[in-house]
Amino acid sequence: MLDQKLLQELESYIDLHINLMEFPLQKSADFNLYEELHSTELETFIQQKRQPSFKEVLLRYIDDKNVSDAEIYTRAGIDRRHFSKIRSTPNYKPKKSTVAALCLALELNADDTDTLLNAAGYSLSDSDTSDLILQFFIDKEMYNLHDVNLALDHFSLKTIP
Secondary structure, X not given: OXXXXXXXXXXXXXXXXXXXXXXXXXXXOOXXXXXXXXXHHHHHHXXXXXXXXXXXXXXXXXXHHOOOHHHHHHHOOOOHHHHHHHHHOOOOOOOHHHHHHHHHHHOOOHHHHHHHHHHOOOOOOOOOHHHHHHHHHHHOOOXXXXXXXXXXXXXXXXXXX
């Protein structure tokens, strides 16, 4: 059970970050991007900007932490078959909640969490309460998935599997 002080601190954290930023809408340009860019320029751009895949980033963090795959997927609440699919399927894109569970299992700091989430095509938003709860626990270096799920449940939000 989460103590009252922690819940109050979590509520304050969410209130502080929930509407922190507003972004103006950008007007779309009135030109055809495909006509403007030559395919070689586009290919060069992609080659220069491409980052490592989710699988590569995940496996690097596991190696850096010097822990076994089994230890990580067990802590993350992921079964062996699912982890095997992540490991063996090229360009596999897990759900955001799966990536979040892996971040907690690996005890990643905020920057590394962003890196792993970005590798899977996700990010944490300051306008989403679930994301704020995850950020709060990571900022506090509290990586227990059960405690995070208790906090999510307290706010009537979907828990991390």
